[in-house]
Amino acid sequence: MDIQSWTWVTVGLTFSLYLYIGYRSRVRSTRGFYVAGQGVPAIANGAATAADWMSAASFISMAGLISFMGYDGAVYLMGWTGGYVLLALLLAPFLRKFGQYTVPDFVGVRYYSNAARVVAAIAAIFVSFTYVAGQMAGVGVAFGRFLEIPFELGVGIGMVVVAFFAVLGGMKGITYTQVAQYCVLIFAYMAPAIAIALLLTGNPVPQLAMEEILPKLNAIQQDLGLSSYSNPFTGLSKLNVFAITLCLMAGTAGLPHVIVRFYTVKNVQAARWSAFWALLFIGILYTTAPALAMFAKYHILQQFAELGPAIAEESWMQNWAATGLVSIPEGGIQTAEQLLEAINRDIIVLATPEIARLPAIVVALVAAGGLAAALSTASGLLLVISSALAHDIYGSVIRPEASEKQRLFIGRLMIFLAVIVAGVFGVYPLGFVAEVVAFAFGLAAASFFPVIVLGIFWKRANREGAIAGMSVGLVFTFVMIALMRAQNVIPGMEEPVIEQFLGIGAQGVGVVGMLLNFAVTTVVSLCTPDSPVSVRDMVERVRYPKE
Amino acid sequence: MHVAKAYWRRQLRRTGLLLVAWAVAGLGCSVLFVEQLNRISFGDMPFGFWMAQQGSIYVFILLIFLYALLSGRADREAILEPDGEDDAAPTPEG
Numbered sequence: 036m037d038i039q040s041w042t043w044v045t046v047g048l049t050f051s052l053y054l055y056i057g058y059r060s061r062v063r064s065t066r067g068f069y070v071a072g073q074g075v076p077a078i079a080n081g082a083a084t085a086a087d088w089m090s091a092a093s094f095i096s097m098a099g100l101i102s103f104m105g106y107d108g109a110v111y112l113m114g115w116t117g118g119y120v121l122l123a124l125l126l127a128p129f130l131r132k133f134g135q136y137t138v139p140d141f142v143g144v145r146y147y148s149n150a151a152r153v154v155a156a157i158a159a160i161f162v163s164f165t166y167v168a169g170q171m172a173g174v175g176v177a178f179g180r181f182l183e184i185p186f187e188l189g190v191g192i193g194m195v196v197v198a199f200f201a202v203l204g205g206m207k208g209i210t211y212t213q214v215a216q217y218c219v220l221i222f223a224y225m226a227p228a229i230a231i232a233l234l235l236t237g238n239p240v241p242q243l244a245m246e247e248i249l250p251k252l253n254a255i256q257q258d259l260g261l262s263s264y265s266n267p268f269t270g271l272s273k274l275n276v277f278a279i280t281l282c283l284m285a286g287t288a289g290l291p292h293v294i295v296r297f298y299t300v301k302n303v304q305a306a307r308w309s310a311f312w313a314l315l316f317i318g319i320l321y322t323t324a325p326a327l328a329m330f331a332k333y334h335i336l337q338q339f340a341e342l343g344p345a346i347a348e349e350s351w352m353q354n355w356a357a358t359g360l361v362s363i364p365e366g367g368i369q370t371a372e373q374l375l376e377a378i379n380r381d382i383i384v385l386a387t388p389e390i391a392r393l394p395a396i397v398v399a400l401v402a403a404g405g406l407a408a409a410l411s412t413a414s415g416l417l418l419v420i421s422s423a424l425a426h427d428i429y430g431s432v433i434r435p436e437a438s439e440k441q442r443l444f445i446g447r448l449m450i451f452l453a454v455i456v457a458g459v460f461g462v463y464p465l466g467f468v469a470e471v472v473a474f475a476f477g478l479a480a481a482s483f484f485p486v487i488v489l490g491i492f493w494k495r496a497n498r499e500g501a502i503a504g505m506s507v508g509l510v511f512t513f514v515m516i517a518l519m520r521a522q523n524v525i526p527g528m529e530e531p532v533i534e535q536f537l538g539i540g541a542q543g544v545g546v547v548g549m550l551l552n553f554a555v556t557t558v559v560s561l562c563t564p565d566s567p568v569s570v571r572d573m574v575e576r577v578r579y580p581k582e
Numbered sequence: 583m584h585v586a587k588a589y590w591r592r593q594l595r596r597t598g599l600l601l602v603a604w605a606v607a608g609l610g611c612s613v614l615f616v617e618q619l620n621r622i623s624f625g626d627m628p629f630g631f632w633m634a635q636q637g638s639i640y641v642f643i644l645l646i647f648l649y650a651l652l653s654g655r656a657d658r659e660a661i662l663e664p665d666g667e668d669d670a671a672p673t674p675e676g
Binding site: 106108116120124128247273276277280281304307310318575580581 | 589609614625626
């Protein structure tokens with residue numbers, strides 16, 4: 036069978052599984068809908084968190100980016116894993132003890148203010164939408180490349196599947212589907228990585244095989260006139276590597292769709308352990324990605340060293356050139372720089388099995404894994420959007436007297452609408468969608484993270500401080516990123532208004548916003564009256580895990 | 583209140599120590615001092631590079647493991663003590 040038939044088989048089987056699980060986990064209460072009845076075992080929540088977290092970007096794009104960035108790619112590896120340490124130590128157990136449904140819930144109650152709740156809900160919606168549009172587009176690309184059906188139809192199929200299990204099962208349906216999606220995606224990622232590691236070095240463990248490839252890769256890079264792969268700070272300054280890593284860490288800990296997963300477990304203990312399981316499951320992929328990045332780069336450069344300009348005739352180059360993701364320059368490929376210029380970073384994971392001439396079923400598996408990654412993240416984000424609208428804005432501010440039945444209905448309706456909006460964004464991407472990922476992390480780092488940490492660890496933090504701190508952090512970060520990325524959004528503009536702030540670029544500037552938020556919240560809190568006794572008692576209870 | 587206060591103080595100390603380890607592995611060894619550490623070889627790889635792309639992730643996993651384990655122990659000890667929350671009498675733990 037060819038790649039396309041195998042892809043139909045793997046995608047058909049995995050999608051049927053997701054639909055079956057979604058149907059089995061139907062819910063009838065808002066507690067089931069928003070937090071899966073708080074009965075998810077720690078290890079299952081760990082797997083669901085891992086699938087929720089690892090998006091199409093982690094699965095498809097990350098190894099490719101690292102492959103071209105060398106050492107500097109570590110910003111993603113450390114940023115997107117180190118954030119879990121902050122989450123596990125500073126946020127997750129306390130928010131579980133607090134025990135409501137959403138992140139804006141905590142902000143609203145801790146800072147005794149519906150205004151703070153609404154600001155948090157809007158930030159959660161904005162952050163989640165910027166993210167989800169990319170996932171839906173990823174679904175469309177995967178369908179288009181491997182099944183050769185139109186992009187719009189691919190997005191449509193993805194929408195129907197997500198809508199089915201999310202509307203019926205809410206958080207419960209999403210959680211158990213994500214467990215299955217984790218299994219699919221990790222198998223799909225590891226199988227080709229192990230096969231290639233074996234092929235290249237005879238060692239099946241990619242993390243160990245790396246060691247053998249790196250000296251060869253460094254040598255071949257130097258032969259071809261490129262800088263050594265493991266040399267630090269070739270593309271980013273040390274300050275930027277530091278700022279981006281820290282910004283991605285704090286952003287990870289502040290992303291509402293990740294935090295909310297810790298509301299679904301039974302108790303504080305389970306919240307801590309599920310953070311451990313989550314990072315362990317994520318770590319399997321994240322320690323394999325840099326190995327895969329090296330293998331891919333080594334393969335490509337070695338082929339170029341052997342074939343020279345004739346590399347353009349290779350079948351994988353031709354196949355991807357047809358999709359527009361490889362663009363061979365007019366004069367052919369003469370130098371290694373031109374070769375790397377010609378290849379889109381996103382194809383590395385998808386193309387490596389083909390480059391290494393692995394069997395068709397492995398390539399098909401990768402397609403199913405990419406879809407699992409995109410769908411699991413999309414469903415988690417859609418739930419956050421729905422809960423922010425239905426629970427925080429409708430249920431708490433607009434109609435606090437709404438009945439359980441009405442709340443559940445509005446929750447389902449909102450998730451259905453969110454799926455449609457996300458799908459439309461996926462099909463008609465706004466020009467700046469790719470740019471807004473920097474927004475998602477920067478804004479999460481500059482808004483939620485400081486306010487929640489201070490809310491737990493500093494009783495004196497009050498309403499005035501939190502609102503001022505969040506506003507300053509959000510506005511500063513938003514304005515900075517907008518100024519630095521203006522050329523991509525405003526037509527006719529060639530250069531950004533400013534390149535950097537104190538040497539920090541758009542991806543890392545959220546760190547400055549975060550520090551400003553911490554500082555403003557502290558100073559304003561100290562200058563205004565203390566929080567009410569009931570709130571201080573609540574903080575006391577949150578710190579102490581006893582029921 | 584004494585049990586709760588002592589529990590929280592120890593919890594803060596533990597969190598602080600683990601965060602120091604987090605910063606040393608993730609930001610210190612892997613970013614700030616990567617050039618110096620790259621002069622040391624780890625197997626066939628420069629150590630700083632290995633920390634940035636592999637080692638720090640293993641350290642992060644280990645830190646959360648330790649946190650869950652030690653905090654769980656502290657919880658159990660605190661729960662064995664008489665409930666300090668509405669008990670005015672001082673407890674030996676305080």
